[in-house]
Amino acid sequence: MSTTQPGKTGINTEDKQVAIIGFGNRAQSLVRDFRASLGKKIKVVAVADPDTTAAKERVAKMGISARIYPTAREMAEKEHSIDGFLISSPDHCHLESFQAIARFNKPILFEKPLEGKEENFYKLAQELLRYPAPVLVGHCMRHAPILQKARELIEQGWIGKVNSMRFVQNCHYGDVFFRSWHRNSATITSLFLEKATHDFDIMHMMNGDNYAETVFAFSKRYKFGGDKPNDLFCAECPEQVECPESLLNLYTTIRGEDLLNVEERVGRNKCVWAKEADISDDEMCLIEFSNGVQGVYVQTFYTPSSYRGRVYTIVGDKGILEIDLGEYRGKIEFFPRYGTRNDRMVYKFDYLGKNHYNGDTHLVRNFLGLMQGKESPLTTIKAAIASELLGLAAVKSVRSRKIEKVDPGKYLE
Ligand SMILES: NC(=O)c1ccc[n+]([C@@H]2O[C@H](COP(=O)([O-])OP(=O)(O)OC[C@H]3O[C@@H](n4cnc5c(N)ncnc54)[C@H](O)[C@@H]3O)[C@@H](O)[C@H]2O)c1
Known part of the structure; x- marks a missing residue:
């Protein structure tokens, strides 16, 4: 339902009513962005989360007055005036979350990856391709101004014909995945889905949305996991003073964060070091794309915070683009093949304290545009399916130790 409310200035502000499924870290961050990037144009009116106590506290803390439900199905039965949904439940609940609200046929901001469980992913992909309303997938990096600028430079021909790509992700905060539900393959399958799909999506974008066709991957767990009980909380551990990865040491002593805030992070x-942590923390793959471009991707989840984060190198026959995404600011450097030793062009970007290289600002604006019927999704279901199929083929290759085909099947025809 849309309401038009004349403000004091006489200018109409159009509030869109949004319901959220899964009100954890990601949802809270996006709700902050709704306010910071859209003024009051999005109003969160309902939240479905099995942890209703925590959801009530978080909603109150954020100053919103949403109705709280323990399940998405219950919310769907009681709510009748929703303009759009945010699905931000854990990866392995995405199919169930979508099915609960599909009959509304309203725009959805759908968090990536599409699904954490392989069998659910194929079902969901088919259902999403038939869904009549727009779906914006949370591949927020596509929206980042720095990456849009790099895409533009490639399309303008600065590096000539793109031949190969080398994408590296050094994730210094990778320990967070081993402190939560992410650490078990039953929930995410692999970080090739949960995390690398962001980078695969950008590889596809820089390659004119020509998707991956074959992949050969390795994946190992070198650092995290072990023999500690699955229900051991860091703050209750007798070894937290000695343990180098304890919240106390890693976040408070080394990084200077407030321990109480860190311990309360949902x-x-x-x-x-828990037993159930069976996912890898160091992964890499070689990829060939449908237009003959080749690529390499590496992701490591225990790198020093002083080291570089994501660095993407794109090699063309007339030059190279290097995108250094940095944590708070980033830069694109263009090196011309026929330039002198010192020739380069540099673009610098400040993310202004916004998440995902300032991508989230534009992601939530695109979501509002969908609900207003003025825009279409920048991050499409088809592109999200392509990245997830590549992630799944990489997992298959790790198991088979062979080159695997990324099977587009009936999804990408
Ligand atoms: N686009 C991005 O860059 C980005 C960043 C972070 C997380 N994410 C994605 O957002 C999703 C949520 O991640 P998070 O970091 O907020 O996790 P989280 O654990 O912080 O929050 C998940 C919330 O969902 C609730 N929940 C559990 N089961 C549910 C169910 N069946 N239905 C509804 N709610 C349920 C939990 O109680 C919790 O409050 C994941 O899919 C994750 O991959 C995307």
Whole structure:
């Protein structure tokens, strides 16, 4: 339902009513962005989260007055005036979350990856391709001004014909995945889905949305996991003073964060050495794309915070683009093949304290545009399916130790 409310100035502000499924870290961050990037144009009116106590506290803390439900199905039965949904439940609940609200046929901001469980992913992909309303997938990096600028430079021909790509992700905060539900393959399958799909999506974008066709991957767990109980919380551990990865040491002593804030971070406070942590923390793959471009991707989840984060190198026959995404600011450097030793062009970007290289600002604006019927999704279901199919083929290759085909099947025809 849309309401038009004349403000004091006489200018109409159009509030869109949004319901959220899964009100954890990501949802809270996006709700902050709704306010910071859209003024009051999005109003959160309902939240479905099985942890209703925590949801009530978070909603109150954020100053919103949403109705709280324990399940998305219950919310769907009682709510009748929703203009759009945010699905931000854990990866392995995405199919169930979508099915609960699909009959509304309203725009959805759908968090990535599409699904954490392989069998659910294929079902969801089919259902989403048939869904009549627009779906914006949370591949927020596509929206980042720095990456849009790099895409533009490639399309303008600065580096000529793109031949190969080398994408590296050094994730210094990778320990968070081993403190929560992410650490078990039953929930995310692999970080090739949960995390690398962001980078695969950008590889596809820089390659004119020509998707991956074959992949050969390795994946190992070198650092995290072990023999500690699955229900051990860091703050209750007798070894937290000695343990180098404890919240106390890693966040408070080394990084200077407030320990109480860190310990309260929803679902990010268990022991990284738990038995159930069976996902890898160091992964890499070689990729060939449908237009003959080749690529390499590496992701590591225990790198020093002083080291570089994501660095993307794109090689063309007339030059190279290097995108250094940095944590707070980033830069694109263009090196011309026929330039002198010192020739380069540099673009610098400040993310202004916004998440995902300032991508989230534009992601939530695109979501509002969908609900207003003025825009279409920048991050499409088809592109999200392509990245997830690449992630799944990489997992298959790790198991088979062979080159695997990324099977587009009936999804990408
Ligand atoms: N686009 C991005 O860059 C980005 C960043 C972070 C997380 N995410 C995605 O957002 C989603 C949520 O991640 P998070 O970090 O907020 O996790 P989280 O653990 O912080 O929050 C998940 C919330 O969902 C609730 N929940 C559990 N089961 C549910 C169910 N069946 N239905 C509804 N709610 C349920 C939990 O109680 C919790 O409050 C994940 O899919 C994750 O991959 C995307």
